[in-house]
Amino acid sequence: MSALRSWFKERVPLSLVQMREMTNEPVPTHMKRWWWCLGGTPAYLFVVQIFTGIMLAFYYEPSPQTAYESVRHITEEVAFGWFLRSMHKWAATLMIAAVILHQIRIYFTGAYRKPRELNWMIGCCILLCTLVIGFTGYSLVYEQLSYWGATVGANISDTVPFVGGFLKKMMLAGESYNEQTLPRFYILHAAVLPATLVLLLVIHIGLIRLHGVTEYRFEDEPDDHPTHYNFFPDHFMTELLIGLVLMILLCVLSTVFPAHMGPPADPLTTPEVIKPEWFFYVTFRWLKLFSGTVAVLSMGFIVFVMFIWPFIDGWIRKVWPRSEASVWVGLLGAALIIGLTVWEALVAH
């Protein structure tokens, strides 16, 4: 055994002490609470997505003639296919919810402020990438809403001034939905976007490691309260426990509310109601409230403000140090998002 260990050590000259030093950075005590260490939750769900996605890819066939039938085969005939498909769908929903909650926590605790502005912007790219993975994923089933959702999405891109036509063509691989569209969505969903997300996460976590997480002191914390604890094994165990709870939640949701299939895509029959997934309700309602180009441009402007918010906030704090503008802007933004989402959820059209 010791001969084997020294053989291995010669080839991988990493000592346990070095490994400890690399991973065992002290973590501020507030990270013991889920709300404060929420970043681990979407990371965990992303791993579930990759695993279940690879399993589904063994059976999924990305062409308009075969996609729907292959998803039906996975759902009804492949051993535990229904379970893996449901896990993939629920983990996607929870991942998007977790990314949004994490961003809300970062926003309202001011963790995006100097020197973390760039990491906030990387985070915004992560959010957009996650949403597009969701959008392309729902288009793969080739049911009515997949087809019409993709068509509506492409028509919305078309209203962007100057580059709209190009965006639509890139998205659909042509002027309208055709044989090449579904394979294009598949390659984006299963290769390009996950690889981009991995790259963004490496930069995100790298920057967190370089800066360390923001330190907070709470008023009700006694002075002799320890301010830090070890990453390994203490924080590792917290994350492991969160992972276990998430796994139980995913299994329960997938079993009680398994993924169903809607009617197959019919390019000749527009459905009476076209609704995207819940995470696009806000965008959809916004598009219904304003006309094409105005809606798209105003939305682009809001996303741009979100990207550069740390700099706007820095400027406001310099000019009006006591204004708490970020809290009011955040509350207004949250009220708008929740209001538009609930509105869209409640109405048929």
Ligand code: HEM
């Ligand atoms: C898959 C998506 C994401 C993952 C896996 C992730 C992961 C993490 C992790 C593990 C942390 C350490 C603190 C914590 O656990 O809360 C963190 C912190 C941070 N995240 Fe994310 N994140 C994601 C998305 C986002 C988004 C969408 C934003 C904002 C737009 C963002 C901005 C930040 C910032 C600024 C920090 C530093 C917080 C501090 O210093 O306290 N992240 N992230």
